[in-house]
Amino acid sequence: MMNNGAFVSHGGKVTRAEGPQPKDALLFTPPKQTPDQILRSERESWVRNSKLIQSRLQEATKR
Structure with missing residues (x-):
């Protein structure tokens, strides 16, 4: 299971979110x-x- 923190899914890859992210990233x-x-x-x-x-x-x- 993943540790706490934010992650980003972009281009079919999931990585830890660090810094600015593309607008189409989840x-x-x-x-x-x-x-x-x-x-x-x-x-x-x-x-x-x-x-x-x-x-x-x-x-x-009932009404």
Whole structure:
């Protein structure tokens, strides 16, 4: 896994971002979470949003 810091993807290569970067380069930083934490967070968000949609749909169909 990459260390903390900014990285740049340009021309199919990923390198540590140092100094000015081209406008068409993609700058990114690695997350401070583990992949398992990210997946758990995404799953919790999906469940929460799904419940909200279901409750609002039930409200709308009662009218």
